[in-house]
Amino acid sequence: xxxxxxxxxxxxxxxxxxxxxxxxxxxxxxxxxxxxxxxxxxxxxxxxxxxxxxxxxxxxxxxxxxxxxxxxxxxxxxxxxxxxxxxxxxxxxxxxxxxxxxxxxxxxxxxxxxxxxxxxxxxxxxxxxxxxxxxxxxxxxxxxxxxxxxxxxxxxxxxxxxxxxxxxxxxxxxxxxxxxxxxxxxxxxxxxxxxxxxxxxxxxxxxxxxxxxxxxxxxxxxxxxxxxxxxxxx
Amino acid sequence: xxxxxxxxxxxxxxxxxxxxxxxxxxxxxxxxxxxxxxxxxxxxxxxxxxxxxxxxxxxxxxxxxxxxxxxxxxxxxxxxxxxxxxxxxxxxxxxxxxxxxxxxxxxxxxxxxxxxxxxxxxxxxxxxxxxxxxxxxxxxxxxxxxxxxxxxxxxxxxxxxxxxxxxxxxxxxxxxxxxxxxxxxxxxxxxxxxxxxxxxxxxxxxxxxxxxxxxxx
Numbered sequence: 001x002x003x004x005x006x007x008x009x010x011x012x013x014x015x016x017x018x019x020x021x022x023x024x025x026x027x028x029x030x031x032x033x034x035x036x037x038x039x040x041x042x043x044x045x046x047x048x049x050x051x052x053x054x055x056x057x058x059x060x061x062x063x064x065x066x067x068x069x070x071x072x073x074x075x076x077x078x079x080x081x082x083x084x085x086x087x088x089x090x091x092x093x094x095x096x097x098x099x100x101x102x103x104x105x106x107x108x109x110x111x112x113x114x115x116x117x118x119x120x121x122x123x124x125x126x127x128x129x130x131x132x133x134x135x136x137x138x139x140x141x142x143x144x145x146x147x148x149x150x151x152x153x154x155x156x157x158x159x160x161x162x163x164x165x166x167x168x169x170x171x172x173x174x175x176x177x178x179x180x181x182x183x184x185x186x187x188x189x190x191x192x193x194x195x196x197x198x199x200x201x202x203x204x205x206x207x208x209x210x211x212x213x214x215x216x217x218x219x220x221x222x223x224x225x226x227x228x229x230x231x232x233x234x
Numbered sequence: 235x236x237x238x239x240x241x242x243x244x245x246x247x248x249x250x251x252x253x254x255x256x257x258x259x260x261x262x263x264x265x266x267x268x269x270x271x272x273x274x275x276x277x278x279x280x281x282x283x284x285x286x287x288x289x290x291x292x293x294x295x296x297x298x299x300x301x302x303x304x305x306x307x308x309x310x311x312x313x314x315x316x317x318x319x320x321x322x323x324x325x326x327x328x329x330x331x332x333x334x335x336x337x338x339x340x341x342x343x344x345x346x347x348x349x350x351x352x353x354x355x356x357x358x359x360x361x362x363x364x365x366x367x368x369x370x371x372x373x374x375x376x377x378x379x380x381x382x383x384x385x386x387x388x389x390x391x392x393x394x395x396x397x398x399x400x401x402x403x404x405x406x407x408x409x410x411x412x413x414x415x416x417x418x419x420x421x422x423x424x425x426x427x428x429x430x431x432x433x434x435x436x437x438x439x440x441x442x443x444x445x446x447x448x449x450x451x
Contacts, residue, residue: 037285037322038308040301067308089362102360111361114284115326115368122323135330135367140354140398183302183319184285190321218321 014177014227015206019049022200022228026050026165029083031059033121033163033192034073038064041185043169043202044071044233050167051075057083061121061161063114063188068094071233077101086161088114111141116158118191124160125194125223133158166196170219173203173229174212177221186218193223200226238435239382239411239428246272248426249338249379249409253279257335258328260284260369263306265379266338268292270311280314282334284365286325289317306365329365329372337373339366341380341405343395346442348405348417350376351397363400370401382410382439389441391415391422412436421445 016022023046026032032050036042048071050058060082066074076082078097085107090098101107112120113135123131132155136142146157168189170179179201181189193199206229240248246268253259253273260282261269271292273279280289283305290311293299299310320328328334343351350370354361370376384390391408408415413436414426423445427436433446 038304038306040304087362089364091360091362099360109360111363113363113367114322114365115330118322118326133330134371138402139367139400141363141367181321183300183313184283184287184304185302186286186319186321188322191323 014221014225015175016226016228019045019228019230020052022046022202022226023049023053023165023167025198026053026055026058028055029057029059030055030164031061031162033166033196034060034062035166035168035187035189035192036063036072037184037187039067039069039072041169041181041187041189042069042072043167044069045228045230046167046200046202047071047073047075048233051079051081054081056081059084059086061086061117061163061192063088063117064092064095065090065098066095067092068096074098077107080106082107084108084110086110086112086117088112088117113141117161118188120158120161121188121191121195123158124162125191128160130157130159132156161195163192163196164198166192166199167202168193168199169202171203172205172207172212173201173224173227174207174221175209177201177224177227178212178217179203179219179221179224180212180216181218190219193219198225199223200228202228202230204231205229237411239431241411242268243272245379245409245411248414249377250274250277252377252407252414253277254335255279258282258288258333260329260334260337260373261306262337262339262366262369263364264340266340267305267307267309269338269379270305282325282328284322284325284329284369286320286322287311287313287317288320288328289314326365326368329368332372332374334369334373336375336377337369338377338379339369341378341390342384343390343392343397344378344405344408345395346393346417346422348403349395350378350400350405351395352400354398356397366400370404375406376404377407377409378405379409382412389439392441412439415444
């Protein structure tokens with residue numbers, strides 16, 4: 001068997017045609033990492049597919065809680081599918097669906113600094129048991145947490161943040177799931193892909209293996225399980 | 235009715251001219267975004283955004299807006315030649331790792347000791363923290379750019395912060411529409427007053443005692 005046919009076989013295993021196949025396996029209580037920051041890099045078709053799937057009690061990790069765009073993470077709050085959310089900036093005025101569920105007590109919020117979110121995801125992806133960070137030490141956000149003084153500075157122990165699924169978006173994938181992102185749309189998408197047991201990517205464009213130069217791959221396909229080609233929710 | 239002191243572009247200019255030449259400078263959400271529009275290109279400052287853009291400037295006429303090139307407040311900006319883009323893990327490694335020469339952040343309160351409170355209020359049931367804690371802690375210099383008083387008229391430069399802190403003793407410089415104030419070991423030293431603002435005006439709008447320009451080196 002040539003290397004060419006080998007890569008084609010792997011690619012067939014990752015490509016999915018239908019959004020519902022892309023998110024298959026997400027069930028009640030799943031931990032879902034949702035990419036996107038400030039309205040860019042948002043896997044809107046995958047979020048829409050989770051809304052149609054109807055799983056509830058989800059634990060969602062996300063930077064924002066909705067920016068008022070069609071099919072952003074706000075949709076999952078509107079549908080009442082989220083039980084707990086781990087976020088850094090849930091207060092956007094357009095995050096009305098999150099706000100309603102939060103005010104009624106249906107959604108529990110864990111607020112964490114943005115750099116800590118990125119690093120907790122990275123730690124999970126890198127197989128680490130956590131890390132000590134000075135960020136947030138001595139503030140309300142880290143009360144009752146294990147601390148240690150390192151180089152004279154108080155640090156807080158942060159655990160890894162692992163997901164059952166990551167829903168991410170990239171500009172381009174090859175058949176192996178090697179990805180390239182576009183400007184600020186990169187964001188948390190690569191670390192979320194690393195941190196999940198199953199990573200699903202929504203891409204605008206699929207290219208043959210070899211079309212992306214190995215040196216130009218932002219995230220290697222080893223972190224990607226399913227590829228859905230879609231230009232987004234209209 | 236015009237408000238006393240500098241307008242936002244003038245206030246941003248006061249920040250911009252104090253940024254280190256050739257420095258890497260993060261700009262936070264809110265008023266600090268305007269600094270990217272007011273920087274003198276000859277200062278060769280490279281602006282960093284928490285979202286991973288390193289090397290951007292405010293849009294000018296003729297720029298083609300790109301939906302994926304935005305600043306911390308989701309405002310469209312333009313990349314400069316030599317810009318780089320990284321993910322959030324690396325962007326915050328830059329912040330926490332001490333590589334930023336300065337960050338310009340908004341604030342609810344700044345204390346005489348340079349304590350910063352900018353992520354929540356005592357009354358808030360819901361808050362957002364974003365990158366504020368990483369940036370306040372990691373940057374070599376923290377510059378606060380804010381209105382001098384809160385919407386209800388309360389002074390924001392206070393003896394001690396009554397709001398939950400973002401980070402302790404981190405602020406070095408405060409630029410409001412009324413004045414430029416440096417946090418020094420001796421206290422809050424007024425470095426510049428906006429036109430038509432007297433020192434007494436400024437002290438009356440400020441909870442913490444200020445050192446007059448003539449009283450400080």
